Amino acid sequence: MGKKVLVTGADGFIGSHLAEELVRRGCDVRAFVFYNSFNSWGWLDESPPEIRKELEIFAGDVRDPHGVRQAVQGCDVVFHLAALISIPYSYHSPDTYVDTNVKGTLNVVQAARDYGATRVIHTSTSEVYGTAKFVPITEDHPLQGQSPYAASKIGADQMAMSFYRSFGTPVTIVRPFNTYGPRQSARAVIPSIITQIAAGKRSLRLGSLHPTRDFNYVKDTVRGFIAAAESEAAVGEVFNIGSNFEISIGDTVSLIAEIMGVEVKVDTDEQRVRPVKSEVERLWADNTKARQVLGWEPEYAGRDGFRRGLAETVDWFTHPENLRRYKAELYNI
Template structure:
């Protein structure tokens, strides 16, 4: 394990702070003593996204900046004077990437270049954590998936994240930018919307559905609880030896969608039939059948490990969705 820096008193910029993982990360950073500058995707009704669900006393300590990751000058100003930058803003839904691939290039690739260039021009930066995704591996060709696994553009989303990751690599190799690429596997927990499978199942159960309507049941995923993913990102940000590396963040456990649905049914005390909806099945060559992380590198570098068990994480998520039923419309398929 390597020397870990201290974030207390440091100025830290988080893009995508208004999102699912970004809101958990921003809370963790404030709790760790950082001065957090949070990018909130501009909207004219002044909504804070998931920061609206975060602990108010922590949000009150953040500097909230409205903006768009595609705006070069705004991002340059946003990053200026920061010691650490965590870049999470992205379009992340795979089904929507089939319909709007160009938007994914604009946001995920051009947005990443804006952050990289702003960090390169900064004279205060200690480290940039660029956030990737396990989707860049495509279906596992060998398991567990280590960081040297081939990259496969199995969806426009995956292809856009590969491009952004390669730009980050090039800024490290060409300019010595201290950037680490954090590659989380599937993350779940409170504040995730129903475009992801666990909230899809949990929100149908919370609404009292007599049948669960889902896509493919046999694909497997390495699910990691949101606070664990956030802690992995922070650990990588604070580890000097991680600079220039790509590092997986995953639990190292594999669960099929069918098994996940069964546990959620058990936890909710309900027995329901599962029916497959063809609209939710991905095109055959685009479906990722298996994802399981090799998490040795992050453990070796930082000592990080998942803390929340899959079952406990599902139970917390179900409870949060039950409390926030009004935010979900299980009748409608979210892309």
């Protein structure tokens, strides 16, 4: 409360929810959004007016070290969420993932070191674990880059932590498992399912149904970020932010269809299927460390919590003004 806080990627899915919650908690928030000629602030354009007027908007690009330095200057806490996140697009354009995710992270931690930020919360992803070698997955699980995206995030994590080890930069790594909720990109499976059903489709086009995921509602993810920033014991540490509940994509389809009151079947769309050795077959978070060190635990836990989160997500996506932003008929890589 009262801190000057920078959120990179504040125009995105998780970043916009985080920036809004920080404003509600009394923080002075500088929101780093991706510069564009439309002067779009991404999802922050949809923020309530009373929150939007409290935000200091900084338009730039994390790939540019000079702009990043300007954004970081004067900030006590840096939440670094800006990244390229689509796995299919990382097969298409892997070089951009190195520039944005690895070099962008270097720019952030370098600026934070130079300007003396008191905390840097760096965003990882459960994809860095690859297919689980043991479950539930602890923070000590081996890292496996099974896609260019995952490899770039491993590199970004290592870059961030190297600054803690080399220079004492107060870095904490938050590793969310599959976050879902209002505003999520249609590239993700849950919005893809919901928007296809909401558009009237009863034969859904999806990729593999057998992999399992640990879905984490966005409100829980945001609380995890803030808990990490508030804990002095979190410096130099990595934390899984997950629900500790495993469910297959196929069962997720069934649950969403049940919530939406429809019957559906699934047709496999080959362009949505990952290469065999690139598919992450199983993700299931052990969140013990976050519970013990951060005092964080998911409020949308287990099957009942997942159902509640999905119901809130469905309610948002099926609102006509929200649904029209999505192209349910297309595969978004």
